[in-house]
Every structure is written in structure tokens, then in C-alpha cells.
Amino acid sequence: MTDKFTDLAQEGRVHRRVYTDATIFDAEMERIYNHVWLFVAHESQLSEPGQFVTAYIGKRPMIVSRHTDGEIHVFANRCTHRGMKICSARRGAKKRFVCPYHGWSFATDGSLIGIPHGRGYNGKIDPKDPALALDRAARVDIYRGFIFASKAPYGPSLIEYLGPMTRAFDNMVDRAPGGEIEMSGGGFRQQYKGNWKLHMENANDLMHASIVHASSVDAAQSVADGLENEIENHALQMFKGNGLPLSKMDEVEIHGFAGGHSYMGGFYKEGPITQSNDGDPVVNQYRKSMVDAYGENRADDIMSWDTFNHLIYPNLILNPKHQQMRLLQPESVDRTIVHSMCFRLKGAPEEMYQRSVRFLTALNSPASQITTDDIAMFNNIQMALCQSDTDWIDLSRGLGHDRKQDDGGKIGEVGTSELPLRAQYSAWRDLMSA
Ligand code: FES
Ligand SMILES: [Fe+2]
Known part of the structure; x- marks a missing residue:
């Protein structure tokens, strides 16, 4: 059976066994996790x-x-x-x-x-x-x-392995006026009853956000409607951000690379969470410390790179703009632990760090309305995939419309393209057949 792994992950579709078969999980640990950085x-x-x-x-x-x-x-x-x-x-x-x-x-x-x-x-x-x-x-x-x-x-060396994804690490560190970041404050650990790949497939999936997270989008909107002149806090803006209409999600850039890496553009369009709000004293103070450290042009370059999740295959997710990180620890074919943590930007106002803690809590704590929605999806997908009635899972959204880029990667025709999943399975096939 081992020679047949690649048949299970075809261009645009994968077999349900890649999520449910313990022998495939063992082979992934051997052929993927034992070989990559x-x-x-x-x-x-x-x-x-x-x-x-x-x-x-x-x-x-x-x-x-x-x-x-x-x-x-x-x-x-x-x-x-x-x-x-x-x-x-x-x-x-x-x-x-x-x-x-x-x-x-x-x-x-x-x-x-x-x-x-x-x-x-x-x-x-x-x-x-x-x-x-x-x-x-x-x-x-x-x-x-x-x-x-x-x-x-x-x-490959680490730099070769990371390839164009080095920019995500650079941007995260460069956002510190003091030139260094610090992993700080512990973090969260959550286990879900599902395969590790389900989380990686979800993290750059712009199609699901407004649908899976509709209840928290609606709740946040009704709180925001009742605020009158009060400024919305970050968590509220995050919850509302998931409700961006699909036509707008399609305008977000989605990139995929050889090696299974991918990243998405930013999709928060309003409020201080965009960090472009001149009326926000914290952002203004932060910008000043960046300009003092780097000069105006360089500070603008660093701060204006508006992206969200960067996936470093197979198990790391970096969000440089909000100083967040997630790491997957596969336990078995149907159990995964998600570690999530955030960073302090040295030299930035302390409130920037408090914001990144609140971001972590709103998005990744066990009490988060966002992560609990996603985990419910993973649990239910895993359960349903154990039924053998239908074998194939479709990943063809945008297939054939990915465009090559100068950075060696591809960009999806629209933000809701399943390009990141195809990039992941292309790397999966390469590693599993090696
Ligand atoms: S000293 Fe470690 S197992 Fe005996
Ligand atoms: Fe989600």
C-alpha cells in the first residue's frame, strides 16, 4: 500500500483515508515530520x-x-x-x-x-x-x-526550506522598534478530535469565515450597533471582520508555494485593528517609535504589509501583523493539539502587547467563539469521514486559475480559492513518495 499514497492526494481531490487511516498517519510522521524543518x-x-x-x-x-x-x-x-x-x-x-x-x-x-x-x-x-x-x-x-x-x-537548509516565507519572520521581527521580539505570557493549548491537516486547511480558508463564524459575526454586529459613539474594541472588530462579504473576501490575496507554504492578505478593513487609524493614540505612539528606529520610509514599508496567516508547512502558523503564532502537535490520526502564543515587540508601547494578548484570547482561547466554531467543524468532519459511503473530498475551487508569481509561488484567482490546500497536498505527495 505504501507506494499508493500519492494516488490518495490527486490534483483537486483527496481520499478520506488521508485523514482516517492510522498507517498513513504513521507514514506522515516518518516521511514528512522526520524530514522537514x-x-x-x-x-x-x-x-x-x-x-x-x-x-x-x-x-x-x-x-x-x-x-x-x-x-x-x-x-x-x-x-x-x-x-x-x-x-x-x-x-x-x-x-x-x-x-x-x-x-x-x-x-x-x-x-x-x-x-x-x-x-x-x-x-x-x-x-x-x-x-x-x-x-x-x-x-x-x-x-x-x-x-x-x-x-x-x-x-535543504533552513533558509532554502522557508523560501519566500522568510519574509513573514522578517516582518514579524522588524515590527519591533527594538529589533527583537519576545515570546511572552504563556499561551493556550487545545486538543481537538481530528486530523492535523484539518487545521492547516482551515487556517487560510477565506471561504469559511463568514459561514462558520456567522453566530459571532451577528452577535458582534448587534453589540456594535448598540455602542452609539463608543469606540469598538479589538475583539469586536475581529468578530465582525469574519463577516466580510464573500465578494470582498475574493479581493484578499491568497498565495501558495512549493513546499506546502501559503499566506493570505489581511481582511480587517476598518477600525484601529487595521493599524492605519490616525485617531488611535496607541498606533500613533507605536508608529512614532517605528519611525524613530527605522526612518519614515522603512517604517511605512514594514507596517503597511497587510497580511494575516502565514502557513509554514507542515505545522506552523505565523501572523506577523498581530504577533500571533500557532503550532500543531499531531498526536494520532484523529487527535491534534494546537499550541497558540503571542509575542511582545521590544521597544513598542506596552499597550501593543496587551492588544496581541487580547487578540490571542479572542481568537485562540478555549473560550473563543471563533476557535470553538472551527474545532466543532474538525470534530464533525473527522467523524463523518470515517463513513466509507463517499471516498473523495473536493479541493478544486479555483483549480486551473492559479497564476504564477515572480516570487516563485502562485496567487489564487480569487481570495476564496483553495490554492493553499492544493499547495499543501502537492508537498504531501512529494514527501510521502520520497
Ligand atoms: S534512569 Fe532513565 S529509565 Fe532508568
Ligand atoms: Fe475559522
Whole structure:
């Protein structure tokens, strides 16, 4: 069956088994997640030696740690003695990692440094044996503070892998007048009962927003109608933004790239959330700090790039304008965890950070009226796809009308095109057949 994977993801349609078949999920972990570059941590989480975060490469638990020499190391969160997960904390600082089972201890670069009661091995185990170090990711690289790891010793460099998507990272960091961003304030974790790809397919789907999120659009509109002269807050503007008419959604740019990446243009058209409102004192103060740092032209270039979600295949979603990030952690064929977090722009007014926290809360918290709608879709799609009555899922909206661009990617004829899904499945086919 393994040779037939590519038949399941055709141009314009995919077979339901790519969402429901556990053997395909296992093959995805092996052929996709073990080969590409995956985001594992942000440098601001590891500013001091000994600081660490735990992460995943596919289903493999990993530790990302800054060693005493300042280098960042990424290694398996799995003891080389009898397989215990060494660290259960999500982040923290340690001088060494001590396995909670029999006490083997490992340095912050993953090397084995101690075995309690070691003479029981009668000299057969040498703690200096490199094979007893925690298994290291084959490659680690950093782009603008974003740390990526790959299990594959060969393949494209991180910059080659990100390709035109580097602009999203650049824009996110350049939006900080101080030239640096900081992952701050924790974030949210939510599990849904559905395949990981359902979330990636949704994140750049401009067709669904006004339909799936109609109830929060309507509720926000009626609150806004009752405000009289009061200024609408950001959450209200976000909820209303999803209600942009489909004819207007079609005017939003949608881009897809080789490698499965994609991004969409911004679709908030009114209010301070657009960051173009001269009457908003926070935006005015922020703009001033940007002009002071970069000069007028460059500050305008950075701030005027109006985009929304940028999808870095297979599992990262970046929103530079609102300093948001989501990371998918596939657990099984029908379970996925979504991690969502936001960034502080160094040198920007504190209120900009408060806005990005409110954005995160309105869009990605378990109480969000937006994300709960989407998760209900994922759960219900997953359940329905388990029925074998109809095998194929259609992705043909806009097929044949995607136009090539100078950046090497394609642009959809209209914003509601399913171009991003086709880009994802083109990468899926390439990786799954490799
Ligand atoms: S499993 Fe880690 S010390 Fe035994
Ligand atoms: Fe949605």
C-alpha cells in the first residue's frame, strides 16, 4: 500500500483515508515530520544557559536547551537507559536533567554525565560512550530567533526550506522598534478530535469565515450597533471582520508555494485593528517609535504589509501583523493539539502587547467563539469521514486559475480559492513518495 499514497492526494481531490487511516498517519510522521524543518522553540525562551523548553518532532518528545557554552541543543526527551521521558515540565531552567526512574543524569547538551550505583554494570557500560547521550536532532538552525530542528541529516537548509516565507519572520521581527521580539505570557493549548491537516486547511480558508463564524459575526454586529459613539474594541472588530462579504473576501490575496507554504492578505478593513487609524493614540505612539528606529520610509514599508496567516508547512502558523503564532502537535490520526502564543515587540508601547494578548484570547482561547466554531467543524468532519459511503473530498475551487508569481509561488484567482490546500497536498505527495 505504501507506494499508493500519492494516488490518495490527486490534483483537486483527496481520499478520506488521508485523514482516517492510522498507517498513513504513521507514514506522515516518518516521511514528512522526520524530514522537514520543524519549529521547536523561540530564542527568547532560552536567553540563559540551562534554560530549556520541551517540544516535539512529530510524535517524538524533545528537549531544546541552551548549554553552558551558549549553544542551543535539541535532543530526545527519552532516557537511554530504559526509555523514561526525562522531563515533564514545559519549560524551566536546570543544571542537569536527571531521569526520574533510576537517576541517570544528562548535561544540558544531552551527554550522559552520571549513573548512580554504576558498578552494578561491572564495567560493561561506559558513561562516556556517545551512544548513551540523548539522541540529538540531526540539524538545528535559527532564523531571526525562531529555532528549527530536523531529524534529517541532509536536505535543504533552513533558509532554502522557508523560501519566500522568510519574509513573514522578517516582518514579524522588524515590527519591533527594538529589533527583537519576545515570546511572552504563556499561551493556550487545545486538543481537538481530528486530523492535523484539518487545521492547516482551515487556517487560510477565506471561504469559511463568514459561514462558520456567522453566530459571532451577528452577535458582534448587534453589540456594535448598540455602542452609539463608543469606540469598538479589538475583539469586536475581529468578530465582525469574519463577516466580510464573500465578494470582498475574493479581493484578499491568497498565495501558495512549493513546499506546502501559503499566506493570505489581511481582511480587517476598518477600525484601529487595521493599524492605519490616525485617531488611535496607541498606533500613533507605536508608529512614532517605528519611525524613530527605522526612518519614515522603512517604517511605512514594514507596517503597511497587510497580511494575516502565514502557513509554514507542515505545522506552523505565523501572523506577523498581530504577533500571533500557532503550532500543531499531531498526536494520532484523529487527535491534534494546537499550541497558540503571542509575542511582545521590544521597544513598542506596552499597550501593543496587551492588544496581541487580547487578540490571542479572542481568537485562540478555549473560550473563543471563533476557535470553538472551527474545532466543532474538525470534530464533525473527522467523524463523518470515517463513513466509507463517499471516498473523495473536493479541493478544486479555483483549480486551473492559479497564476504564477515572480516570487516563485502562485496567487489564487480569487481570495476564496483553495490554492493553499492544493499547495499543501502537492508537498504531501512529494514527501510521502520520497
Ligand atoms: S529509565 Fe532513565 S534512569 Fe532508568
Ligand atoms: Fe475559522
